[in-house]
Amino acid sequence: MSSYNNSACFSEATRVAIFGGTHGNEMSGVTxxxxxxxxxxxxxxxxxxxxxxxxxPKAVEKCTRYVDTDLNRAFTPENLSxxxxxxxxxxxxxxxxxxxIFGPKGSPEAYDVIFDLHNxxxxxxxxxxxxxSKDHFNLQMMNYIKKAIAPASCLVLLNEHPLLKYSTSRSVAKHPVGLEVGPQPQGVLRSNIFEAMRVILKHALDFIELFNEGMEFPPCTVEVFRVSERIDYPRDANGNIIAMVHPNLQDGDWEPLNPGDPMFQTFDGKTIHYQGSGTVYPTFINEAAYYEKQQAFVTTRRETLVASAIRKA
Ligand SMILES: CC(=O)N[C@@H](CC(=O)O)C(=O)O
Ligand SMILES: [Zn+2]
Structure with missing residues (x-):
């Protein structure tokens, strides 16, 4: 019997996968x-x-993001059929x-949880x-991981944007979880990044084990950063980049960016300021893989989500 009024029930999460090499040059996950x-x-x-x-595996072999097309955009209904x-x-x-192997996506036979490791x-x-934002199992897992790794921190990026959301490898699972750790250059292993990723996975799997053992998780709140807008580099009429991420913004992922704050610096030294309507939290600032996607960074907005109590069905 549940001790909470509105527990969400999920079946035992026995089938779990850990994906590495969705991008073949992101070395912590591959390794x-x-x-x-x-x-x-x-x-x-x-x-x-x-x-x-x-x-x-072919992208891992060549140490490139992909061979023909980005695998982490490929899980659309059209492609899958x-x-x-x-x-x-x-x-x-x-x-x-x-x-x-791990789906079919959206079916009862699909894997319970897929962790997809990125750098x-x-x-x-x-x-x-x-x-x-409605997956209470995952929200409870986020809360558990955040508490378990404190005082180290781990933020939650929520991508359920109607246009900016994409069809990920992990989306095949009932509960998809991406893990993104940086900074780490492409093709490079950094021990601090590798170990941070490993620790998160440990806590995530401990959470699933406790859930399967029948532990009931009380309602909680989770702070998330919701993807809001994609910001491209300034370009000339031919589509060539004419500015770089401003030094004040570079490496400032998750720090508030306010209207009027410096955002880009042109090659002749002029500053371009952020023109949005309120405070945002930029992330994926100057990600190497996103030059081809015309993205200098994404803005996010901070929200607090409520997770209901969960327990095993
Ligand atoms: C740098 C990088 O590859 N980031 C991932 C984020 C994600 O897994 O959602 C991607 O664009 O697919
Ligand atoms: Zn990646």
Missing amino acids: LVNLWMKNSAEVQRKRVETKPFITN APGGDGLPYEVQRAQEINR TTSNMGCTLILES
């Missing part, structure tokens, strides 16, 4: 997953079967395989990425 594929003792729990998995077999782009074929060149620290 941790390769390590756990050799010996998975560290990521197993009594009531959880954890499958470490390299999602884009596209006929064409060997004629399809490599990552679309791979998305279909991953959907067969960023931005100074974001530890960031957990959620795709839904």
